[in-house]
Amino acid sequence: MRSLPANHVTDELLAAYAAGTLSEAESLIVATHSAFCPICRDAIAAFEAVGASLLDEIEPEALSAGSLESVMAKLDDLEDLPDNVVRHPSAKTAAAGSDQGFVLPEPLRSYVGGDLNDVVWRPVIRGLEEAELSVSGPEFNVRLIRVAAGAAMPQHSHHGSEYTLLLTGAYRDSSGRYARGDFQMADGDVDHQPTAEPGEPCVCLIVTDAPIKLTGPVGRLLNPFIRY
Ligand SMILES: [Zn+2]
Structure with a gap:
């Protein structure tokens, strides 16, 4: 099994990716890193869950703190978390692709x-x-x-x-x-x-x-x- 990446995408970029506000170029590199990195995939999924249904319930202070930890802590406190957290499609596809022996994972492989x-x-x-x-x-x-x-x-x-x-x-x-x-x-x-x-x-x-x-x-x- 490959070792996990040691150097990750910032929380700010992950949150913007989950929110769909990044440019195509930034999205490409974030999604491709996520293909290698279950830690960032999980973080994206958490941010997507927040964005999808829980944003209104999060105290403004938690968001202004800006850290993934504070958002995750809030998620733990909240009831009615969605049963199925919707992961970003490209990151999910990428994760599957990277397990099939390709040097380049999706979505990068499609761009190349x-x-x-x-x-x-x-x-x-x-x-x-x-x-x-x-x-x-x-x-x-x-x-x-x-x-x-x-x-x-x-x-x-x-x-x-x-x-x-x-x-x-x-x-x-x-x-x-x-x-x-x-x-x-x-x-x-x-x-x-x-x-x-x-x-x-x-x-x-x-x-x-x-x-x-x-x-x-x-x-x-x-x-x-x-x-x-
Ligand atoms: Zn990562």
Whole structure:
């Protein structure tokens, strides 16, 4: 049996996912992490239960605390919990898919149009390849990257948010070690140089929002060139 991910999606993202308010790009990476992670699947189910039928009964203070624990505690206190908690369909499908030997679980597999060996990689720099995925919404860049075993990615910080989900291999940066199923969120406060461990290539799903957003007739034309 595979070990569980050690690094999870934040409660804020899980709640927004359950509420259906995330963008398609964010939903994709949250759902794919959930395919690896029963802990986050359960949290999504709990948030969905709250959203479906119990929101009115929860004290405002419990929500303002913002923690999953406070919501869960309230759920324990409430009577008439639904017998069947409705899980998010894509997360449920994903969980089933990940048990069938695919490297890429659903819903990611559908976006790729196959498994990892169907990906058409484009070289970026030595030791780094990428494949962009088509996701609706212009505000996010969604791609797979493949880092050669033992290779280091360029040192970088972030103008916006960067979500990373590790699919194969493992990498380390100043914050720790990340392996299959792990989720990492980075922003402008994080300056890091992820380095793949030796042994096998490190493949990640990366979701970034536009680092800078140029406006105006000329600037808009330059936006497609600003990728990282
Ligand atoms: Zn998780």
